[in-house]
Amino acid sequence: MESLEEEANRLVKATYVQQGVNNLRSRRNSLKNLLIHKKLPLTGFDDPTIEFVLTELAMMDSNNFSANAGVGEREGRVFSSLVSRRHYHMSHGIGRSGDIAEVQPKAAGSSLMYILATCLTKHALQIGGAKQKNCLLLPLATGMSLNLCLLQMRKRRPQADIVIFPRIDQKSCFKSILTAGLSPILVDNVLEKDGSMETDVAGVAKLLSKYGDRVLCILSTTSCFAPRQPDKVDELAKLCKEHEVGHIINNAYGTQCSLITKLVNRADAVGRVDAIVQSTDKNFMVPVGGAIVTSSDDAFVTGLSKMYPGRANATPVLDLFITLLSMGEQSYRGLLEKRSRLFESMKLSLEGIAIKYGETLISSPRNTISLSVTLKELDEDSIQPKEEGGEGVAEKLSQKQLAQKSPSYLGSMLFQRSVSGCRVVSKSSKVTKIESTEFSGWGSHATNYPFSYFTAACAIGATDEDVRLFLERLEKVMSKTHSVVV
Numbered sequence: 001m002e003s004l005e006e007e008a009n010r011l012v013k014a015t016y017v018q019q020g021v022n023n024l025r026s027r028r029n030s031l032k033n034l035l036i037h038k039k040l041p042l043t044g045f046d047d048p049t050i051e052f053v054l055t056e057l058a059m060m061d062s063n064n065f066s067a068n069a070g071v072g073e074r075e076g077r078v079f080s081s082l083v084s085r086r087h088y089h090m091s092h093g094i095g096r097s098g099d100i101a102e103v104q105p106k107a108a109g110s111s112l113m114y115i116l117a118t119c120l121t122k123h124a125l126q127i128g129g130a131k132q133k134n135c136l137l138l139p140l141a142t143g144m145s146l147n148l149c150l151l152q153m154r155k156r157r158p159q160a161d162i163v164i165f166p167r168i169d170q171k172s173c174f175k176s177i178l179t180a181g182l183s184p185i186l187v188d189n190v191l192e193k194d195g196s197m198e199t200d201v202a203g204v205a206k207l208l209s210k211y212g213d214r215v216l217c218i219l220s221t222t223s224c225f226a227p228r229q230p231d232k233v234d235e236l237a238k239l240c241k242e243h244e245v246g247h248i249i250n251n252a253y254g255t256q257c258s259l260i261t262k263l264v265n266r267a268d269a270v271g272r273v274d275a276i277v278q279s280t281d282k283n284f285m286v287p288v289g290g291a292i293v294t295s296s297d298d299a300f301v302t303g304l305s306k307m308y309p310g311r312a313n314a315t316p317v318l319d320l321f322i323t324l325l326s327m328g329e330q331s332y333r334g335l336l337e338k339r340s341r342l343f344e345s346m347k348l349s350l351e352g353i354a355i356k357y358g359e360t361l362i363s364s365p366r367n368t369i370s371l372s373v374t375l376k377e378l379d380e381d382s383i384q385p386k387e388e389g390g391e392g393v394a395e396k397l398s399q400k401q402l403a404q405k406s407p408s409y410l411g412s413m414l415f416q417r418s419v420s421g422c423r424v425v426s427k428s429s430k431v432t433k434i435e436s437t438e439f440s441g442w443g444s445h446a447t448n449y450p451f452s453y454f455t456a457a458c459a460i461g462a463t464d465e466d467v468r469l470f471l472e473r474l475e476k477v478m479s480k481t482h483s484v485v486v
């Protein structure tokens with residue numbers, strides 16, 4: 001830096017140069033501090049600083065060496081400059097053929113980026129309360145990452161082929177079992193009097209005894225649609241420890257919620273948890289594509305990273321790296337707090353609307369991300385005449401009015417009004433088959449859920465405006481489908 005300063009002084013006034021050089025030095029220090037502390041910066045970096053960091057790292061990769069003579073079959077060549085820019089000129093990906101976490105000799109910069117991204121993610125998870133010390137970033141979405149974990153699990157218990165699956169009606173996690181060539185056994189949830197659904201721990205215990213050595217693991221789920229509650233992963237973990245079977249927790253969007261994070265920590269402390277899988281996009285506001293596997297079990301994570309066949313695309317990791325640098329510790333804490341405040345206010349408002357139209361907010365006290373409201377008024381048995389000859393509501397309604405009295409109509413009205421993410425679950429005993437497993441009343445997490453309902457979530461990054469507009473549109477729609485009772 002000294003010689004640059006001296007040379008520049010010959011051309012531009014020294015005091016100006018001094019200021020410029022100080023700025024250069026401070027940018028360069030951002031990278032140095034990152035390498036020293038390996039933590040989120042307290043306040044996020046501005047975009048020029050992030051681009052500076054990325055450029056410095058990229059220049060350490062062999063595809064960007066100005067005098068490089070590449071004679072291998074994979075030299076990180078990129079035809080399109082648009083594509084090259086999209087990747088900040090890093091094109092070697094991450095990992096080495098035998099291990100995704102291994103340093104790539106041709107790409108010191110990309111390798112540093114991967115290591116730093118892992119450290120920053122670990123720090124962010126710690127800020128959220130997570131206690132697990134191992135963390136592996138995978139360039140695969142949650143379902144595929146669960147699949148890899150199941151395959152890793154299988155290495156531990158090669159003779160076992162059964163995965164016990166407390167029912168959650170989400171296709172990717174269920175399919176992760178099938179894709180691994182394993183046999184799922186569904187455990188229906190216990191329907192509580194208040195309408196919430198809880199893990200059938202006794203049911204799981206029975207299956208563990210019944211199938212013994214054939215059981216590979218339990219695949220439990222924390223973050224889910226209300227009124228299903230997060231699985232009682234602590235009790236399941238105790239069972240796994242007792243029966244010496246594996247336990248993988250699908251924590252898809254759980255890291256944004258302190259209650260779920262505490263629950264997962266407790267499971268890890270009191271019983272057996274081999275791996276916890278969470279989505280990068282659902283927790284850290286990046287495009288879909290990555291997942292984070294955490295664990296207190298060093299060997300599981302090492303085994304998992306060694307099992308990954310080949311190198312991998314760095315994009316999902318790079319997106320996360322950039323985002324965490326841009327966010328910084330303070331903004332991340334702010335987002336977590338904001339979400340939990342917004343959830344509480346959304347809950348109160350939804351409850352108010354529900355009561356106004358004769359419905360109820362279904363209780364699911366341990367689910368603090370997703371909320372659900374009954375749509376009993378739109379169920380057929382409340383519309384059709386109850387007894388022969390009796391004058392039911394149906395006879396008083398025109399065809400058009402009758403068509404509006406259905407849960408799916410309410411769903412489509414909301415969709416037309418650009419409400420996304422609100423799911424309507426119609427009461428149904430229709431059987432949906434995924435390969436050879438039958439789900440009765442698919443979407444409701446239960447075989448005979450007693451009424452229709454809709455769900456809505458308050459996830460990280462949701463704004464006051466999102467919630468305000470949703471509630472406003474919901475009111476408009478319900479004023480058509482329902483009558484005001486209070």
Ligand SMILES: *Cc1c(COP(=O)(O)O)cnc(C)c1O
Pocket residue numbers: 141142143144168170172173221223224250252253279282
């Ligand atoms: C989002 C989600 C998944 C996985 O989805 P991907 O598209 O594979 O990331 C799995 N389980 C649950 C509960 C989810 O919410």
